[in-house]
Amino acid sequence: MSPPPTRDDVAKAAARITDHVRRTPVIESGAGSFGLDASICLKLEQLQHSGSFKxxxxxxxxxxxxxxxxxxxxxxxxxxxxxxxxxxxxxxxxxxxxxxxxxxxxxxxxxxxxxxxxxxxxxxxxxxxxxxxxxxxxxxxxxIHAYDAPGTIAGQGTVALEWLEQTPDLDTVLIAVGGGGLISGCALWLSGKVKVVAVEPEGSCALHAALEAGTPVDVPVESLAADSLGARRCGDLVHTICSTHVAESLLVADAAIAEAQTRLWRELQQAVEPGAATALAALTSGVYRPAPGERVGVLVCGGNVALDTIAA
Known part of the structure; x- marks a missing residue:
């Protein structure tokens, strides 16, 4: 196994790719949006080239x-x-x-x-x-491995570097997990600064299972979000990083994911795939309940979805 990347690798990746990727926007939902008392900060990475952070x-x-x-x-x-x-x-x-x-x-x-x-x-x-x-x-x-390679993880971590520059007062970020490359890179950068919470579908939870077992294990994959969050097993590098730098690992039901996907369209006119609504689903379903005054960010990670799917 290659050694895990470091925060320095994330910084170098940001310098390397800056002319090739978009600096994606962040928006405030506004108090009351999604049925939540406080406004949350959403990082709209579905607006990245190719439709996702990848x-x-x-x-x-x-x-x-x-x-x-x-x-x-x-x-x-x-x-x-x-x-x-x-x-x-x-x-x-x-x-x-x-x-x-x-x-x-x-x-x-x-x-x-x-x-x-x-x-x-x-x-x-x-x-x-x-x-x-x-x-x-x-x-x-x-x-080019989808998630368990140093170059992939460091590149995905540039999302967090950019996000923290845009919104430096974040207390907590919620990030959806498939194989774990995105949350690993982000957790490297945010460690010691911002609490990182992993969110996975109940039917596709490779990282959650690995953290419980103390090592990567195979899991069944059956979820609405399986086409983007459907890794059968998280990577060794991912597990090494997340076991140290991820504060919580949460699971959400497919029904909550579908509801969050619909609400992103109805309330913010953001068309996203189920995987990209998974982190928000932890809030809208009450699986994650912020403390009073807690400044929460949600990473919206992918927008490769047909509009007729959302309409249905």
Whole structure:
């Protein structure tokens, strides 16, 4: 296992990718929004290139050097693949993206729009990962892991660096977790400054299970948010970082996720995928109850969703 990245790696990643990613906005919900007494700060990372925060990790990895002539290959539930495809196109690098059959049509269409070679097969992310590994062994293509790699984690951590510059008075941030690359990078940067709370669907909770077991373990995956938060097992680096730097790990029901997704559209006109509504669901369902005066931030992490899905 590679050594975990550090706060210094996050700072270097921010400098490396600054010309290639958007500085995404933060907004205040306003008191009373989402049925909450106090206003919360939302970081709108679904407005990032490729529709999610994952462009940060993809650019950081590709710009760190050592890309072979065979290009890059990535397995993904959808968002990571779109990010790698986008970054590869921007840098003139060939990319092969492997996704399971459960990936949403919106995410598949986005990957195709960036010109990557798309491979669809298997019922789960793990199936796509196995196909991707075979491709890399045959071609020598470079791997960009979706969450458990130092370059990915450091790149995702730039979200927190940027957020804290924009909103320096945060007490607590709620972050949705799939494989854990995003929360790991953010927790590295925020450690000792801001409390970091992990939020996962009840039916897809790889990090929560790992923290309880003291080591990464396989979990069943069955959730509305599985196409973005559907990792069967969190990574070793993720577990090492989160076991030290994440304060709480919470679970929310799919019904709460769907309600939060709908409320983001109705109250803020933000179209997001279920995974991106998962952190907010911890607040709207009462799973997380802020203390009086606690300044809470919610990371909205992905917007690759078809509008007819939200309407339904």
């Amino acid at each position: 462009a940060r990790g993809a650019f950081n990895t590709l710009l760190s050097g050592g890309v072979p002539t065979a290009g890059v290959a990535a397995a993904s539930g959808g968002n990571h693949g779109a990010a790698v495809a986008y970054a590869a196109r921007a840098l003139g690098i060939p990319a092969d993206i492997f996704v399971p059959e459960t990936s949403s049509p919106a995410k598949i269409a986005r990957i195709r729009s960036y010109g990557a070679t798309l491979h669809i097969g298997g019922a789960r992310y793990a199936d796509a990962a196995e196909a991707c590994a075979r491709h890399r062994a045959e071609t020598g293509a470079m791997d």
